[in-house]
Amino acid sequence: MxxxxxxxxxxxxxxxxxxxxxxxxxxxxxxxxxxxxxxSTASSSGDDRADASSSGSGKGxxxxxxxxxxxxxxxxIASQLGGSHVKVTSIIDNPAADPHDYEPTARDARTVAAARxxxxxxxxxxxxxxxxxxxxxxxxxxxxxxxxxxxVKPGGNPHRWYAPADVHTVVERISADYKKLDPADAAEFxxxxxxxxxxxxxxxxxxxxxxxxxxxxxxxxxxESIVSPLADGLGLKMLTPETFLDAISEGTDPTAHDKALIDxxxxxxxxxxxxxxxxxxxxxxxxxxxxAEAAGIPVATVTETLTPAGASFxxxxxxxxxxxxxxxxxAVGR
Amino acid sequence: MTALADAYATxxxxxxxxxxxxWAYPFMVNAFRAGTITAVAAGVMGWFMVLRRQSFAGHxxxxxxxxxAAGAVLVGVSAxxxxxxxxxxAALLVAAVxxxxxxxxxxxxxEAALTGTVQAFLLACGFLFTALYKGVLGGVTSMLFGSFLGxxxxxxxxxxxxxxxxxxxxxxxGRPLLFASxxxxxAAGRGVPVGLLSTGFLVLLGAAAAEASQITGTxxxxxxxxxxxxxxxxLTARPALSLALSVVIGIAVTWLxxxxxxxxxxxxxxxxxxxxxxxxxxARIGRAAADRAPRHVPVRVPxxxxx
Numbered sequence: 001m002x003x004x005x006x007x008x009x010x011x012x013x014x015x016x017x018x019x020x021x022x023x024x025x026x027x028x029x030x031x032x033x034x035x036x037x038x039x040s041t042a043s044s045s046g047d048d049r050a051d052a053s054s055s056g057s058g059k060g061x062x063x064x065x066x067x068x069x070x071x072x073x074x075x076x077i078a079s080q081l082g083g084s085h086v087k088v089t090s091i092i093d094n095p096a097a098d099p100h101d102y103e104p105t106a107r108d109a110r111t112v113a114a115a116r117x118x119x120x121x122x123x124x125x126x127x128x129x130x131x132x133x134x135x136x137x138x139x140x141x142x143x144x145x146x147x148x149x150x151x152v153k154p155g156g157n158p159h160r161w162y163a164p165a166d167v168h169t170v171v172e173r174i175s176a177d178y179k180k181l182d183p184a185d186a187a188e189f190x191x192x193x194x195x196x197x198x199x200x201x202x203x204x205x206x207x208x209x210x211x212x213x214x215x216x217x218x219x220x221x222x223x224e225s226i227v228s229p230l231a232d233g234l235g236l237k238m239l240t241p242e243t244f245l246d247a248i249s250e251g252t253d254p255t256a257h258d259k260a261l262i263d264x265x266x267x268x269x270x271x272x273x274x275x276x277x278x279x280x281x282x283x284x285x286x287x288x289x290x291x292a293e294a295a296g297i298p299v300a301t302v303t304e305t306l307t308p309a310g311a312s313f314x315x316x317x318x319x320x321x322x323x324x325x326x327x328x329x330x331a332v333g334r
Numbered sequence: 335m336t337a338l339a340d341a342y343a344t345x346x347x348x349x350x351x352x353x354x355x356x357w358a359y360p361f362m363v364n365a366f367r368a369g370t371i372t373a374v375a376a377g378v379m380g381w382f383m384v385l386r387r388q389s390f391a392g393h394x395x396x397x398x399x400x401x402x403a404a405g406a407v408l409v410g411v412s413a414x415x416x417x418x419x420x421x422x423x424a425a426l427l428v429a430a431v432x433x434x435x436x437x438x439x440x441x442x443x444x445e446a447a448l449t450g451t452v453q454a455f456l457l458a459c460g461f462l463f464t465a466l467y468k469g470v471l472g473g474v475t476s477m478l479f480g481s482f483l484g485x486x487x488x489x490x491x492x493x494x495x496x497x498x499x500x501x502x503x504x505x506x507x508g509r510p511l512l513f514a515s516x517x518x519x520x521a522a523g524r525g526v527p528v529g530l531l532s533t534g535f536l537v538l539l540g541a542a543a544a545e546a547s548q549i550t551g552t553x554x555x556x557x558x559x560x561x562x563x564x565x566x567x568x569l570t571a572r573p574a575l576s577l578a579l580s581v582v583i584g585i586a587v588t589w590l591x592x593x594x595x596x597x598x599x600x601x602x603x604x605x606x607x608x609x610x611x612x613x614x615x616x617a618r619i620g621r622a623a624a625d626r627a628p629r630h631v632p633v634r635v636p637x638x639x640x641x
Contacts (some may be wrong), residue, residue: 025380106483107599113359132484135360135486136360137360137487307594321406
């Protein structure tokens with residue numbers, strides 16, 4: 001009933017205000033263009049300020065390079081290689097945050113905007129970090145993409161911090177980039193790199209080599225692809241199908257075929273040790289852990305990012321390698 | 335240390351200082367540019383959408399941006415293309431259904447059912463694309479709920495080009511479209527091509543939805559498409575004024591939302607939607623209070639809710 005009285009005046013209204021509506025439309029289009037240009041003037045003055053804030057950190061003797069690492073495992077290395085000459089901020093610095101589907105905050109973007117050196121993992125692992133970098137283009141900034149540096153193609157295994165050889169490649173590059181950004185402190189950066197590679201990473205390298213020689217070729221199973229580069233580096237034989245490892249790592253559904261195959265591998269004790277990522281223990285993974293324990297297969301854990309949050313890269317890795325070595329020792333009896 | 339201090343945003347009650355602080359960062363400049371362009375285009379398109387009672391169609395066009403973006407990433411092109419291709423294709427699909435009638439007639443229900451069917455199927459396609467993608471499909475959350483932190487200058491130009499094109503085309507068909515929206519039967523009787531206008535409008539709406547999706551995410555597009563328009567049509571019945579109000583409200587909630595997200599480190603989609611929701615609630619309360627006042631209320635053009 002309401003519609004009837006409304007109908008008739010509406011017909012009349014459609015004609016006269018239509019012209020004004022069109023005017024409003026035109027006005028809207030003009031406004032759109034205005035907004036875009038108005039902001040552009042703000043940006044040109046804004047760029048100066050952003051630049052000023054990043055280079056302004058050079059006051060008081062030695063320059064401090066503002067470094068942003070997308071994840072704290074690279075941040076820990078970058079921090080130790082730069083000593084007091086760098087200030088490293090890691091965006092993912094919390095064991096509860098998953099780098100795969102992290103949503104950056106405005107604060108992260110501000111941190112990136114103030115950086116002179118950035119480290120992202122790449123290989124599709126942290127696409128959000130690529131976006132942050134693209135949204136803040138800067139000529140005065142050096143960007144390191146680990147995946148590109150070590151030559152992993154898109155779709156490859158992104159977990160390069162679990163590949164001992166790649167870790168050393170990244171160490172060399174970060175140190176070289178520091179020297180370019182701050183040539184005055186080149187000698188200091190060389191010293192820090194030598195200390196880091198020879199002393200700090202010593203236990204990590206020794207343990208890696210030891211497991212390789214003692215347990216090389218031992219068949220193992222794993223929950224996800226984060227373990228694959230480590231197994232390669234340790235010379236262990238990964239029996240878990242790659243499709244399953246990728247599915248768990250990327251948060252997609254594993255296939256029934258893969259799950260049945262893994263169940264058989266565990267039941268028949270064809271894998272000697274089962275390694276899983278405790279930060280990403282899906283119901284499928286938990287079930288496999290239970291099955292492995294029931295079958296008497298030693299289980300070792302690794303984590304995606306530094307655990308506990310404040311740990312250093314080497315302490316974290318060495319503790320995990322110790323766990324894997326103990327599991328191998330128990331399984332093989334050597 | 336300076337840069338560390340920079341990483342913490344400090345809110346002052348001086349809006350000029352706050353804007354200057356935000357615009358010191360290129361990513362915020364791009365966010366404001368993209369947000370403003372989107373708010374203007376969505377405000378205008380949304381106004382017609384609400385007037386034509388096609389909010390559900392608009393919702394569908396927005397939601398199919400998700401399979402579009404996921405599919406684009408799957409085949410290895412920019413998500414922007416995916417948004418536009420899927421949104422415009424869905425618009426053509428929805429428009430292709432013969433409209434037997436409007437309003438309370440049986441045909442309208444059928445149209446809504448078909449729109450829902452298309453929406454459900456395309457959403458499922460989006461799920462398939464994310465499952466098929468061999469690798470880490472980053473940013474599913476930002477596809478659904480939006481992100482303002484990664485907008486490049488090139489993307490701003492694409493948004494501007496689309497907005498200007500959409501608004502120019504809408505300006506060209508605006509007058510007959512308004513007539514056809516308010517009273518399709520009379521418009522058809524006077525020789526206005528109602529069906530053609532409807533198709534054209536849906537395609538433009540698809541483009542606007544695709545544009546807005548990239549800022550607000552495909553699920554929160556309505557924050558800019560329907561909320562400012564609905565609020566404006568509650569506030570006034572005069573077409574030109576409510577159209578202008580829709581745009582102004584859209585820009586206001588976007589800027590307030592961006593500012594809130596910047597200073598609170600919170601998600602943009604929630605901030606924008608909250609402001610838009612508050613505006614709508616206030617408008618409704620104001621309207622109810624005004625209507626209760628014992629005075630003669632002039633007859634109005636039926637807006638989205640009425641008729």
